[in-house]
Amino acid sequence: MSDLAGKTALITGGxxxxxxxxxxxxxxxxxxxxxxxxSEERLQKAASAHENISPVVADVTSEQSIKAMFETxxxxxxxxxxxxxxxxxxxxKTDMEAWQRMIGVNLxxxxxxxxxxxxxxxxxxxxxxxxxxxxxxxxYAYVAPYAAAKHGVVGLVKSLALEVAKSPxxxxxxCPGFMDTEMTAQSIANIxxxxxxxxDDARAALIAHNPQGKLIDPVDVAKTALWLCxxxxxxxxxxxxxxxxxxx
Numbered sequence: 001m002s003d004l005a006g007k008t009a010l011i012t013g014g015x016x017x018x019x020x021x022x023x024x025x026x027x028x029x030x031x032x033x034x035x036x037x038x039s040e041e042r043l044q045k046a047a048s049a050h051e052n053i054s055p056v057v058a059d060v061t062s063e064q065s066i067k068a069m070f071e072t073x074x075x076x077x078x079x080x081x082x083x084x085x086x087x088x089x090x091x092x093k094t095d096m097e098a099w100q101r102m103i104g105v106n107l108x109x110x111x112x113x114x115x116x117x118x119x120x121x122x123x124x125x126x127x128x129x130x131x132x133x134x135x136x137x138x139x140y141a142y143v144a145p146y147a148a149a150k151h152g153v154v155g156l157v158k159s160l161a162l163e164v165a166k167s168p169x170x171x172x173x174x175c176p177g178f179m180d181t182e183m184t185a186q187s188i189a190n191i192x193x194x195x196x197x198x199x200d201d202a203r204a205a206l207i208a209h210n211p212q213g214k215l216i217d218p219v220d221v222a223k224t225a226l227w228l229c230x231x232x233x234x235x236x237x238x239x240x241x242x243x244x245x246x247x248x
Contacts, residue, residue, distance in 0.1 A: 003231045005030030007126075010069075010076040012060050012113055013083030015042035017181035018131060020049070021218035022080060022225050027052035029226065034073045036060070037083065060109030070120050077126035078229045079117035081110040084131065086183055088142045088190055099145045106149035111156060118160075118169070125168025127229045130157050131221065132173040134209075134244045150175075154240045161238030170237040174224050177244030178206045180215040212245030 009026045013019040014035025023033045027050035036058040037043050043055035058069040060083045070076075085105045087098055110130050117128060135143060136150030154173050161171040178184050184206065191202040207213060220243055227233055228241075242248045 004078075004226065004229060006032075007077040008032045008034070008073070008075070009078035009080065009229075010034045010036065010073050010113075010117065011080045011082055012036045012058070012109065013131075014053075014055075015039055015046045017183060018176070018179060018218040018221040019080075019082045020046040021222040022082065023047075023053050024049050025219070025222035025226055026078070026229075031078070034076070036069055060113055061104040063112055066112045066116050070116050075120045075122045076117060077122060077124075078129070079114065079121070079126070080129045080131065080225060081113040082131040083109050083113075084133075084183070086143060086146050086187060088146075088187065088194075090142060091144050094145060102145035102149050103152075106146060107152040107156070110153050114156075114160065114171070118164070121169065127233075128157075128160070128164075128169065128171040129225055129228055130171075130173045132157075132175045132240060134175050134177040134242060134248055136173065136175050137240060137242060137248050157240065158238045165237060170228070170234065172228050172236060172238065173240040174221055174228075175240050175242045175244070175248075176216045176221055177210050177242075177247055178215050179218055179221070181218055184215060209247050210245040211247060214245065216243055216245070 009031050011019050011023050014023045015037040023035045027033045033053045034056050036056050040057050047053040047055045056072045059065040114128050130153050132153040133150040135147040136154040157171050157173040188202045
């Protein structure tokens, strides 16, 4: 997409999964891409995929770290708050530490990234995108803190979209179902441990949520992000776009 060339993007959680898929997709369109995360080694590996990708170490749960991140990147036209994590446990066995971890990375991290990014956004405007989840549009058993955080992300996006609606800025969320990523692999391992299921059965249990009978390809998330950042999506604002094969 030629309208993305020469611009700058920041993607948190850019070292793996949907983050690295988005980074490569934007880089191939001629965008200067910064990928952020806590693991310098993982970021360096992801950045080696294209000359347009550069790493910056940051912790999205830290306000000072986010400010330092944008000092390094400078103003960005496209800001994608993708960093996230998941844990599962029965509700009554969920302790405060688990609750705070899920809210911290999945909701507070989005708030800090989008707030600082908006403050530093170029005068010609740009795009703010949060990678939420189908869990932000419905409930799933045993992941109440994660689902609560992702519902919060959708609410944040819809509210902020109204604040910036008269400016050349849009704010949207992408809500994938279970993706074919390391995070889902960890969920499968957790199901195996807790239930005694085989790997194939645990994977099938997650796939069963998707009427198309598959895990979501991270490339699908990347293509949706490219479209949201294109000139053709200038009127798309405040939306939570479900990528889940018709589950929702």
